[in-house]
Each structure stands twice: as C-alpha cells, then as structure tokens.
Amino acid sequence: MVPLYTIISAYLVVSTFSFLVKNTTADNIVCYYVPGKIGPEDLDPSLCTHVNYAFVHLNEDGNLVIRSQYLDITKGFYKRTVALKERNPMLKVLLSVGDTAATVFSKVAASNVTRRRLVESTVHFLETYSFDGLDVDWEKPTPDDADNFVNVLRDLRKAFDSRGWLLSAAVYPNPSAGYNVVEISKSLHMINLMCYNFYGPWGTTTGQNSPLFASPLDTPYERANLNVAAALSQWLRAGAPKDKVNVGVPFYGRSFALASSEEHGLHAPIKGAGSPSTPSYSEICTEFKNWTTVWDKDQKNHYKYTSTQWLGYDDEKSMRYKARYVASQGVAGMMIWQISMDDVEGKCTRKQNLLKVINEELRKSNQFPFDIKVVHV
Template sequence: MFLKTVLLITAVLASTHSTYAETDKVVCYFASWARYRPNSGAFVPENIDPQICTHVNYAFLGVNPDGSLKILDSWSEIDLGGLAHVESLKYANPDLKVLISIGGWNAGNEFLNGIAASSQLRANLIASCISFLEEWGYDGIDIDWQYPKDSDKSNFVKLLQEMRSAFDSAGYIISIAVPGKPLLSYDVPAINKVVDLIHVMVYGFHIPEEGRTGLNSPLHGVWSVNTSVATWIYLGVEPSKLTIVVPFYGQTYSLLDESNHEIGAAGSTGIGGPYTKSPGVLGYNEICEFYDDWTTVWDEEGQAPYKYQGNNWVSYDDPESIGLKAKFAKDNGLAGVGIWSIDTDDFRGSCGTQQPLLQAIKDNL
C-alpha cells in the first residue's frame, strides 16, 4: 500500500509545476581532501564559484568522544588555510552561507551514536559547534550522519531540537544530509520542524555490490530522484526545505561479459580515476577528460547517460541530465539542488566549458 501511495505521489510530482516555493539554493559540498589530488585534479577553496553556489558545506569535521568537534586534517584545514579560505569566499559574495559538515561516509554510525544518546555529550557538541562558528565565522552546521540506527531515532531528534534552541539567537543554520531511500530511524515530521534544510542524496540507487549495472542517479524509475522526493514529502518533509543532492561523479563497473553492456548486465566494481584514485568511482572531470571516446548511451526512462568500452562501464551525469534534475527541483517547488561534490566538476574547463555541471544547475534554476 505504501509503495502504491508513493507511486501515486510520484505521478503527481512528475506532472505538476509548483509555484509555492522559490527554488534558489545551490548547496556545494566541498571535499577538503581534493587538494591532494594529482595534477589538474587538485581542487582548493579558491576554485569554488561563490557566485553560483549559495551555500558551501565544508566536508568533513569529526566529533571527539567527549562531544567536541574534531579537526581531521590540521595541515589542510589550519596550516594551509582551508577553513579560512572557504569563509573568505563571503567577501566575493556577502550572501553566501558557509557551513561545516560533520560526519560523512567514513565516519560511520558510531560518530554520533553515543553522543546523541547522552544529554551531557549533546550539550558538549552544541557548545563546541557554537564556539567553532563564532571563531571561524561560519554560518551553520550540516550533519551528515550515515546512518542513525532505529535506537538513535528519538535521540537524533533531541540533538536537533536542542541545537535549534541554542542556535536560534545567532541565526545559525542547521541542515542534515539523508539517503535517497528513507530509513525507519528518522522521525521525519519532528526533524522537519527544527532543521532549515534536508539534503536528500539522490545517488547510489544502484551500486556495483549489487552485481549488475544500473544507473547511479536516474530521474525516473522504481527508485529514482522522482520516487525519492515523493517518499520524503509523503513522510513529512516540506518541499521548500528539501534539496536534491546530485552526483558530480560516476559509478564504474567491470563487465563480466563485455558483449553485454546494457543496464542490468552482470558486473563488479570498476576502475578508479587518475585524479580521485578510488575503485568504482570516476569524477565527471575524469570521465570527460580521459574516457570521452567510450560509447555513450542515453537512457530514456532514467534520463541519464552511461558509457562503455570493452569491459568498462560507467553510469554518470552530464550537463543535460544535471539540468533535467535542476528543472525537476524547480518544477516541484523544492528548495534547490545540492552537489556531491563540487571538486569533480570540469572546473578547469579541460573538456570545453568551465564547470559545465554547475553551470547547468544555474541555467535551469
């Protein structure tokens, strides 16, 4: 019954143009470790475009066992001025909001599990956040907890409620990043009441661990951007608080049989790129610069491309599919579009247009 309801809402989303909210937010996640990538892949805060990005989320800081914020790479964040340089982008655009994102995939569930369960540790974390924001001139905190367990459900809400009460006097922003497929560990209506933005990560709908190729971020389909947004709204998120976080990277596969390169073909984790050096992942900049000669196929249902050559296969987003996602956000009255992550766009213009994916978002909002 739930799936039927969601599919019905999805049909409405796909055919309705909403006018009740202004879709004006472009939330640029900046992976701070991108500065260490070799050659033309190296990306530093000065490469961020503060005229298109309305928010920059600095990823990531951690949390110590006592609840205080933890600098994970003091050489990059402090000595090389990463934190300061992101904040200084506000000189170029005084309306820009810069946030610290805490957590991330590598942090796991444990980084907030015990802290959210303790009133004292919650208070410590909130106090540490306020101290950091005051010291560095940042505008808020983005919590990327991947992922709360069912036992964390009420404690996560308590943390957000207490943070909201403490942040209100200074006007600090609270946002959270959540998966495309909602978890039972989220009390969605309660969370919606206290946060400013909910960033839904509309990627990873298909991954190599499934053993078959699939689109990383299809716009339409059984699980897709469309159904994800419909589900989160059905569960209680206000569209005006919801952003869709689109991928500026591709998911790679190694085909079992290179003669079968369709969606659904048997495959395992594929190659990594010369810049990002992570098996199964290629940044868009790597795809366009090094693998442009692969055969490209446009999937009509998913409204996204994939490429293949030999036993290599990659699902990714290009300016057209990113533009369609941005248009979807605008048509449905969402808050805007987020990006994971800004540093894998073609920010140097090696393939032609500089930062074509970011530009496609701007053009469609």
C-alpha cells in the same frame, strides 16, 4: 510568485507527459566542498547560495575534531572558504560534520552529557572559524537512533537561534532508514536529500548512480525506491516540508567491472567495481571520451561502456533534466556533492559547467516545455 501547474498522481504508475515549468521556489544551491587540489579561489561563489565545508570529525566524547590540521588550518582552507563571502556577501558557509563512523554519532546522540558537549563544541568551532552554521552528515541513523537524532538536532537548534546560525542535515533517500521526518524537520532549516549512490559495486548488476526516473527494466522495488523522483516523493509523503528540501545530485559517476563483454546494458551482470570506481565529472569528460556512450531516455542519464567496464554518470544533459524536475516540484532547491568534481578548470567544457547548468535551469524566469516519464509512488 507565479503558480506552478502540474498534475501529480498518487498511484504507482508510469506516465509520460509534457508540461510547462515555471520555477518559483527552487532558490537554494547548496554546494558541498572538499578541500584539496581545487582551492576556494578557483570557484565562483556566485553560483552557490550555501557552501558546506566537508568535513569536521566527531569523537565519542561529543567534541568536534579538525579533520586535517595541515589542510584546514596550516593551509588555511577554513579561512579561505569562509572568505568566499567577500566575493558573494549573500553566501552562507556551513561546517559539515561527517566522515565519521555511524556508531560514533549513535553513541554521542544517546547521552545528554555528550549531546551537551557536542553543542558546546559546535558553538566554539563556529565562533572561532566564522562559519554560518552546521550541517550534520550522519550516515546513517538506524531506527533505534531516530529519537536521539531528533534530540541532537533540537539541542543544536536551541543554541543556534539566538546566534542566527543555520542547521541542516544530509539524509538518505529512504526516510524509513532512521528518521522521524516530521520531528527533525522542526529543527532543520534545510534537508539535503542525497539522491545518489542508488547503485554500486555492492550489487550484482550495473545501475545508474543517480537515475532521475525508473527504467522499465527495474524491479518493482527499484521503481519505488532507487531513483530521484521516488526518493523525493517518499520524503515529502513522510512529512518533509517542500520549502526545506534540497534535492542532492552527484558530480561524479560510478563504474563497474562487467562480468561479460556480451552484456553491457543497464542491469548487466558485474564482478565488482570498475577503475576508477567513482570518477569525477572532470575525469569523465576528459578521460572517457573513447567509450561507447548511450542515452537512457527513461532514466534521463547517459552511460558509457567498453568490453570490460560500465559507467553510469551525470553530464550537462542529464543535469538539465534533474534541475527542471526539481523546479517543477516546488521544493527549496538543489544540493551538490561536490563542486570540486565539476570541470572547474574548463578542460573540456566551460568552467564549472554542471554548476552553471543548475543555475541556468533553476534561475529561468520563462516557461519551457519539459517531456518526462515519471514513476509516481
């Protein structure tokens, strides 16, 4: 291993500097996959270290429930996704339990009986369909759920260890939302930090879906919470081990309906969601070409706008910045939601362009200069 040299400030300051990055530990590339038009056969499994199949549902009795009998079983998406390991023997394919009401997770986690049933049901699913582990996507536990979430993960891990299975969880950017970070870290092999959906139509202004750094236009709260660097800093300070944290990035953007054609910058007033509200990278690169495009040098993201709509998104340039930043922080790797939203068919770029960008940056063995602006919290 080659040491990574960085200077990190513990204070809330904004600093611009250049440094040399040498990737040493960012090995994981966790790829969430949702079955649909893009089949597993369309994907290059060598570009992922893990594939998380999304989703299987959970009911209030603690049983896992097939989400779509037609897709998962009849069309064989379970089997076809697991078969990606034939083309990449090092690949691990996990089943992700999610797309389920938070109240259901809360009820199951609160009872010894339903937790035991969840473990039994999970073991049955993983053995039956040959998955390599479980990813828990509870969106999201409350502070009242924190202890029960610890218990759920502990029970699952006990059953997994003898079988060699992996256990991961997708978590919100704010660790105080409902996580005992130190305790859940003991049970989890990987912590998939969802660094997206920072802004959306639930707010009153435009904002980047996944800004890497803060903007000078941000409020103090936004600077300290609503960007990738801040979220990662919070989780690490809360006790998450670096070698378990995967920084999540989106292969989609978020659009807004502008309140006025005269205001179209960052934090411009909005009147709701744009259309489509969450376009994929593939859609953005093919269908939004005529929109005015602006590079935000502070947040390291592009945005596009018309007289009526605004779109914040990631592309090749912003994804390179994110991957380089992740490499500089010495964490486990990156997570993607979700890989079928990439330009899989190569309509306007090379096939699976964003995923290849991440691979290129995390796999670099040479040093390179990287100018960044960081908000330290």
